[in-house]
Amino acid sequence: MPKEKTYSIGVDIGGTKMTGVLFDGAHAVADYTLATPKDDLVSFINVLVALIEPLKERAKKGRLKIKGIGLGIAGALDIPHGVILESPNLPVLDGFNIVEKLKERIEPEWETALDNDANCFTLAEARVGAGRKYQNIVGVTIGTGLGGGWYYEGRIYHGMNSSSREPGQLIIDHTTGLTTEQAFHKITQSNPAILAEEAYRGDPLAEKSFGEIATLLGSMFANIATILEPEMIVVGGGVVQSSDLFLNQATKTMAKYLFNPQTKKVKIVKAKLGPLAGAIGAALLIT
Amino acid sequence: MPKEKTYSIGVDIGGTKMTGVLFDGAHAVADYTLATPKDDLVSFINVLVALIEPLKERAKKGRLKIKGIGLGIAGALDIPHGVILESPNLPVLDGFNIVEKLKERIEPEWETALDNDANCFTLAEARVGAGRKYQNIVGVTIGTGLGGGWYYEGRIYHGMNSSSREPGQLIIDHTTGLTTEQAFHKITQSNPAILAEEAYRGDPLAEKSFGEIATLLGSMFANIATILEPEMIVVGGGVVQSSDLFLNQATKTMAKYLFNPQTKKVKIVKAKLGPLAGAIGAALLIT
Numbered sequence: 344m345p346k347e348k349t350y351s352i353g354v355d356i357g358g359t360k361m362t363g364v365l366f367d368g369a370h371a372v373a374d375y376t377l378a379t380p381k382d383d384l385v386s387f388i389n390v391l392v393a394l395i396e397p398l399k400e401r402a403k404k405g406r407l408k409i410k411g412i413g414l415g416i417a418g419a420l421d422i423p424h425g426v427i428l429e430s431p432n433l434p435v436l437d438g439f440n441i442v443e444k445l446k447e448r449i450e451p452e453w454e455t456a457l458d459n460d461a462n463c464f465t466l467a468e469a470r471v472g473a474g475r476k477y478q479n480i481v482g483v484t485i486g487t488g489l490g491g492g493w494y495y496e497g498r499i500y501h502g503m504n505s506s507s508r509e510p511g512q513l514i515i516d517h518t519t520g521l522t523t524e525q526a527f528h529k530i531t532q533s534n535p536a537i538l539a540e541e542a543y544r545g546d547p548l549a550e551k552s553f554g555e556i557a558t559l560l561g562s563m564f565a566n567i568a569t570i571l572e573p574e575m576i577v578v579g580g581g582v583v584q585s586s587d588l589f590l591n592q593a594t595k596t597m598a599k600y601l602f603n604p605q606t607k608k609v610k611i612v613k614a615k616l617g618p619l620a621g622a623i624g625a626a627l628l629i630t
Numbered sequence: 631m632p633k634e635k636t637y638s639i640g641v642d643i644g645g646t647k648m649t650g651v652l653f654d655g656a657h658a659v660a661d662y663t664l665a666t667p668k669d670d671l672v673s674f675i676n677v678l679v680a681l682i683e684p685l686k687e688r689a690k691k692g693r694l695k696i697k698g699i700g701l702g703i704a705g706a707l708d709i710p711h712g713v714i715l716e717s718p719n720l721p722v723l724d725g726f727n728i729v730e731k732l733k734e735r736i737e738p739e740w741e742t743a744l745d746n747d748a749n750c751f752t753l754a755e756a757r758v759g760a761g762r763k764y765q766n767i768v769g770v771t772i773g774t775g776l777g778g779g780w781y782y783e784g785r786i787y788h789g790m791n792s793s794s795r796e797p798g799q800l801i802i803d804h805t806t807g808l809t810t811e812q813a814f815h816k817i818t819q820s821n822p823a824i825l826a827e828e829a830y831r832g833d834p835l836a837e838k839s840f841g842e843i844a845t846l847l848g849s850m851f852a853n854i855a856t857i858l859e860p861e862m863i864v865v866g867g868g869v870v871q872s873s874d875l876f877l878n879q880a881t882k883t884m885a886k887y888l889f890n891p892q893t894k895k896v897k898i899v900k901a902k903l904g905p906l907a908g909a910i911g912a913a914l915l916i917t
Contacts, residue, residue, distance in 0.1 A: 419890055479790055493857075496783075502859025503766055505892030512856045512889060517802050517813070517849035520887040526804070562804035569799045570780075570857045572789025600807040602799060603706060605792030 350407045352398050353626025354391070355460060356416040358432030361391065364619055365398040365407075366626035369471055371619050373401045384435055392448050399449070411454025413628030414441060415463030415621050417490070420506040425457050456628035459507040461490030462499045463624030464614070468577045469494035470627055472615040479573040482614075483510060484580035487533060489524045489563070493571060510563050523563050530555050539585035550588075557589040561596020568601060568609040579614030586613055637694045639685050640913025641678070642747060642906075643703040645719030648678065651906055652685040652694075653913035656758055658906050660688045671722055679735050686736070698741025700915030701728060702750030702908050704777070707793040712744050743915035746794040748777030749786045750911030751901070755864045756781035757914055759902040766860040769901075770797060771867035774820060776811045776850070780858060797850050810850050817842050826872035837875075844876040848883020855888060855896040866901030873900055 350372075354363045361379050364371035377394050380386035395412065402409050418430040425442025442455045458466075465482025474480035474494065484490040489511030493500045502508055511524030530552050531538050541549035564576055578590065594611045601607050616623055637659075641650045648666050651658035664681050667673035682699065689696050705717040712729025729742045745753075752769025761767035761781065771777040776798030780787045789795055798811030817839050818825050828836035851863055865877065881898045888894050903910055 419892065502893070503861050504895050505859060505890045507890075508857055508859065510857070513800075513853050514849045514887055515802070515804050517810075517846050520849070520852075520883075523804075559804050562801045562807070565807075566800050566853065567857070570795055570797070570854070572792060572795065574790050596807075600801050603792045603794075605706065606789070608791045 347408070350402055350409045351626040351629035352395060352409060352412040353463070353622040353624065353628070354394065354412065354414050355463065355621030355625055356391075356414060356433070357460070357621075358417070361394055362619065362622045363394045363398050364622040364626055365401055365409075366623055367407075371623055371626075373398055374619055374622065379433065381433060381435060384439065387433070387435060388444060388448065391445070395449055409450075409453065411456065411629035412445065412449065413456040413458070413463070413625035414445070415458055415460040415625040415628075416441075417460045418507075420457055420459060422457055422501070422506050425455065427457075454629050456625075458499065458625070458628055459490075459492065460484075460621050461509065462492035462501075462507060463622075463628070464490070464579055464620045465492030465494050465577070465624065466499055466627050467616055467620045467624035468579065468614050471623065472620065473577045473612050474575060477574045479571075481510075481567050481571060481573045481576045483563075483567075483576055483578050485535070485560070485578060485582040486580040487535070489527055490580070491567075493573070495573075510567055513563060513566050515559070515562065523559060526559055527556065530559065535582045535585075539582070539588060542585070542588050553588040554592065557592035558596050560589065560593040562600060564593060564597040564609070564611060565600040568597065568606050572606055573609060575610040575612055577612055577614050579616075579620055583613055634695070637689055637696045638913040638916035639682060639696060639699040640750070640909040640911065640915070641681065641699065641701050642750065642908030642912055643678075643701060643720070644747070644908075645704070648681055649906065649909045650681045650685050651909040651913055652688055652696075653910055654694075658910055658913075660685055661906055661909065666720065668720060668722060671726065674720070674722060675731060675735065678732070682736055696737075696740065698743070698916035699732065699736065700743040700745070700750075700912035701732070702745055702747040702912040702915075703728075704747045705794075707744055707746060709744055709788070709793050712742065714744075741916050743912075745786065745912070745915055746777075746779065747771075747908050748796065749779035749788075749794060750909075750915070751777070751866055751907045752779030752781050752864070752911065753786055753914050754903055754907045754911030755866065755901050758910065759907065760864045760899050761862060764861045766858075768797075768854050768858060768860045768863045770850075770854075770863055770865050772822070772847070772865060772869040773867040774822070776814055777867070778854075780860070782860075797854055800850060800853050802846070802849065810846060813846055814843065817846065822869045822872075826869070826875060829872070829875050840872075840875040841879065844879035845883050847876065847880040849887060851880060851884040851896070851898060852887040855884065855893050859893055860896060862897040862899055864899055864901050866903075866907055870900055 419428040706715040778797040
């Protein structure tokens with residue numbers, strides 16, 4: 344008799360939309376997306392519950408046993424207590440014990456877990472995505488901002504006090520304290536998607552901006568490689584759709600900026616799981 | 631009957647001198663220093679053997695059983711095979727299998743080990759120095775250059791391919807690829823000891839330079855905290871004797887440059903073991 348599969352639900356809570364998946368340990372067997380209410384907590388909870396219900400129904404119809412639910416969200420988190428300390432995109436959630444509320448509103452006996460969204464992305468790509476056959480993997484998400492996480496010895500590394508290890512916060516000018524993410528915002532004017540469209544239309548200024556992005560990201564990859572030297576850096580997030588505009592050059596810049604020939608061996612690869620990666624990683628928090 | 635102590639010998643091979651210790655698991659019970667011959671391999675080996683012999687004699691007289699010998703040296707190493715791939719300070723050692731030669735010349739049955747000098751410093755401060763009561767520790771050495779290592783889960787983290795994780799190689803200007811260490815060399819004109827003397831004499835230019843050093847190191851500490859968030863960063867190396875000229879300000883700069891209040895909790899502390907730290911860490915490679 345084959346071993347019974349374990350199912351879990353994962354939800355990626357973004358500033359504009361929330362995506363939920365029903366996950367069977369290897370694949371998303373159902374997914375569902377709703378717009379995120381930003382104005383009040385009651386609406387937020389109601390929509391979150393509305394997102395989860397159809398996935399629960401789907402499991403019930405298939406007689407699939409759900410073990411628990413994981414949530415991924417940007418910001419400062421108190422993971423052991425399930426509390427969102429500070430959410431840059433959804434300030435209405437600041438100080439909210441989302442895990443306790445979910446237990447109350449969904450299924451009290453489900454396991455629950457919470458982690459940073461970029462950590463969830465990294466966990467998903469490491470376990471079932473581009474890093475599947477590797478053990479030491481940094482995930483980097485390039486969207487409006489620059490996030491990241493590190494998968495090492497079978498789990499996400501969190502550091503001592505805070506939940507997220509964001510490469511976008513690496514200082515890139517020691518005299519002013521300018522971060523990599525701030526430099527990225529300056530170049531893209533906080534809208535990399537529009538900049539990419541302009542570059543594809545052949546706008547020389549936009550093309551030049553992507554040259555600058557390549558140098559900036561190459562430098563960030565070099566700094567990650569200097570400290571962590573993982574086997575690979577998996578690059579995802581919305582902007583990876585335009586990776587032909589910058590990723591090769593960023594990889595070359597990384598190699599040029601590194602001294603140690605051994606450290607240059609770090610691979611830079613594109614993510615495999617697409618827009619569901621965050622939700623799949625949230626589901627993988629339940630093991 | 632008390633448990634018999636295990637003794638080991640550790641040697642810190644520097645560009646100008648070599649220091650050896652006989653180590654009892656907690657303290658150096660004897661230490662010895664000789665100038666490093668730089669010109670030919672035969673003289674180098676003879677002096678290395680001459681450094682070890684009196685420590686071996688000391689153990690023999692005290693009827694102490696030596697388990698093995700560890701070596702610490704700067705540069706790119708092939709640790710599993712005991713080979714020095716590239717030594718910046720002692721190019722005569724490039725490609726040399728130092729561990730094999732030692733076995734042949736000293737005691738074939740001794741255990742042997744090799745690691746980067748900044749990793750040895752970090753291991754010593756983590757196990758028996760300033761980090762004794764902590765588990766997650768970054769060591770930073772400030773001398774002519776900037777070295778470092780990370781102690782996590784009971785051992786030094788090496789990364790996938792190369793042996794050393796040097797924070798001095800963090801890029802601090804993404805447009806040019808300037809590293810933290812290169813910026814440090816520019817400010818100190820590669821002689822921080824003389825610059826410190828000038829600052830203590832009240833030279834305003836030298837004092838200004840130490841302000842720049844504080845900003846540079848604060849930025850480096852912030853980048854280490856962003857990626858690793860250890861409990862503490864232990865700062866050692868020759869320049870730590872002048873730490874009153876820069877360390878407080880560097881710590882403030884780190885806190886100013888970090889966004890996450892949780893990440894700001896990383897402690898910056900001075901090393902405790904003094905100039906023997908590297909040799910003690912080399913001895914600790916034998917366990």
